[in-house]
Amino acid sequence: MKISNLSIKNNLFLAPMAGVTDRPFRMLCKSFGAGVAVSEMVTSNSLLYGSEKTKRRADHEGEVDPISVQIAGADPKMMADAAKYNKDNGAQIIDINMGCPAKKICNVMAGSALLKNEKLVHDIVHSVVNSVDIPVTLKIRTGWDKDNRNALKIAQIAEDAGIKALSIHGRTRACLYKGNAEYDTIASVKQSINIPVIANGDITSPEKAKYVLDYTEADAVMIGRAAQGRPWIFREIEYFLKTGKHLELPTVNEIHITTIKHVKDLYSFYGEERGLRVARKHISWYTKGLKNSAQFRASMNKIEGCGEQINAINFYFEELKEISAFIPYEELQITSKMAPV
Numbered sequence: 001m002k003i004s005n006l007s008i009k010n011n012l013f014l015a016p017m018a019g020v021t022d023r024p025f026r027m028l029c030k031s032f033g034a035g036v037a038v039s040e041m042v043t044s045n046s047l048l049y050g051s052e053k054t055k056r057r058a059d060h061e062g063e064v065d066p067i068s069v070q071i072a073g074a075d076p077k078m079m080a081d082a083a084k085y086n087k088d089n090g091a092q093i094i095d096i097n098m099g100c101p102a103k104k105i106c107n108v109m110a111g112s113a114l115l116k117n118e119k120l121v122h123d124i125v126h127s128v129v130n131s132v133d134i135p136v137t138l139k140i141r142t143g144w145d146k147d148n149r150n151a152l153k154i155a156q157i158a159e160d161a162g163i164k165a166l167s168i169h170g171r172t173r174a175c176l177y178k179g180n181a182e183y184d185t186i187a188s189v190k191q192s193i194n195i196p197v198i199a200n201g202d203i204t205s206p207e208k209a210k211y212v213l214d215y216t217e218a219d220a221v222m223i224g225r226a227a228q229g230r231p232w233i234f235r236e237i238e239y240f241l242k243t244g245k246h247l248e249l250p251t252v253n254e255i256h257i258t259t260i261k262h263v264k265d266l267y268s269f270y271g272e273e274r275g276l277r278v279a280r281k282h283i284s285w286y287t288k289g290l291k292n293s294a295q296f297r298a299s300m301n302k303i304e305g306c307g308e309q310i311n312a313i314n315f316y317f318e319e320l321k322e323i324s325a326f327i328p329y330e331e332l333q334i335t336s337k338m339a340p341v
Helices: 021-032 052-057 076-088 111-116 119-127 150-160 184-192 207-218 235-245 252-270 270-289 293-302 306-324 329-337
Strands: 012-014 037-045 068-072 093-098 136-141 165-169 197-200 220-223
Touching: 012 021, 012 119, 012 235, 021 037, 021 252, 037 052, 037 076, 037 306, 052 150, 076 119, 076 184, 093 111, 093 119, 093 220, 111 136, 111 306, 119 136, 119 150, 136 150, 136 329, 150 184, 165 184, 184 207, 197 235, 207 220, 207 235, 220 235, 252 270, 252 306, 270 306, 293 306
Parallel strands: 012 037, 012 220, 037 068, 068 093, 093 136, 136 165, 165 197, 197 220
Antiparallel strands: none
16 A cells, blocks of 8 residues: 555554554564554654653664654644654654543543544644645544544545545544444545545454455554564464465464564663563563463563563473474464453
8 A cells, every 4th residue: 555655565554552662563563564563652742852752752773664653742833843853853654643542641632632623633734744745644533432423524634634544443532442443433434535544443363354444445454452462463464364364373482582582672772671671561462371471470570680581581481382382272362352452
């Protein structure tokens, strides 16, 4: 597919997730087949451009194209300035966050809170689009709550402003991540606009990805929490969409190698002290649902040294390999089902 003048290798996107889609995770998911991996949201507050957190979130060194950076805020001029700042620092796509349901974001009228103010949506998207000469995309939810689903109106505002692609999570802000995502609104939006539509929400398997693409006629799917601890989901979906068949599941050895590489990349990116703490959640995701993993995860959270953490991971997976070279399919399914989007 294409987003404006940018060619994307496939129609599989990694969703932006605060505290998750840092550079190491984006690069990992791209290596497993994600066509686009959107960054954690970067604040539009210029006073924070110099903070270490913001610098890390805007760090794309060595990352495979395209570089997509999500910005968040509620002031049109500040959002435009943030877009220019990130474009100057390597962004090839600017994504506007109007989908985050977190209270701390909505309380400052950013994220999905913007869906309540269509005039402000209009002003922000126009300001950002006019500020940069690279594609601008938008991520939204279906509306503020079930009585106020206005995704269709927001989509029309976005297209008229020059937004080049629209991602839609099939829940309202009020739904948070509860219940099931609905795809009728996404299908309606797809029929009403001419820019690419990317469907998001509860896409946790190759079969579900195909179902959502067929049902909504969306141009692409966006995977969120289902990729946590399972970055190979992108190659699984890509293979299934091409062949109608399932790719072989990863072996214990591949999961082991992937975990170790990811953890070491986190040490390098954050520094050892911070990297060790960030690694804990990823290790938990990689092992959730696997044999004897509950005890392993409990002990992992007490480890304070990088060498000890690596040794513990190696010991755990070596024990698994003694049982079998392959993770039982049922256990991988359990892991998948435990990862909502």
